[in-house]
Amino acid sequence: MSGIEQMIDGQFMKPPTKYPPKRTDIKHLSDKEMRLILWKNQGRKCGNPYCSTDELRKEDVHLDNRIPKKRGGPDDITHRIGLCGNCNARRGVKAWGRFLDEERSKMPHLD
Numbered sequence: 001m002s003g004i005e006q007m008i009d010g011q012f013m014k015p016p017t018k019y020p021p022k023r024t025d026i027k028h029l030s031d032k033e034m035r036l037i038l039w040k041n042q043g044r045k046c047g048n049p050y051c052s053t054d055e056l057r058k059e060d061v062h063l064d065n066r067i068p069k070k071r072g073g074p075d076d077i078t079h080r081i082g083l084c085g086n087c088n089a090r091r092g093v094k095a096w097g098r099f100l101d102e103e104r105s106k107m108p109h110l111d
């Protein structure tokens, strides 16, 4: 026996898959479908909880990646946020956590 395939109990073991394995349990959605789902899930608001925009039209939802695509962020809906145009522009390529920290620090403090 040679190579990466090995016989174990009469079964061929598949060569190790590349990490991370591609998720097959998430249906591929078009951008339009994703915008609509995120918009509904977010209560028809911007995905930034500190955003001052009260109402966001579904046509105006910007699809953002929690981990920027440039840094290898996945594209499926669990890693997406629907933002208004202003938040999307302010966020730029910042990490999502850092963006939220900055947004929070701009809020009036209650204590």
Ligand SMILES: [Zn+2]
Residues within 6 Å of the ligand: 046, 047, 048, 051, 052, 053, 083, 084, 085, 086, 087, 088
């Ligand atoms: Zn916003």
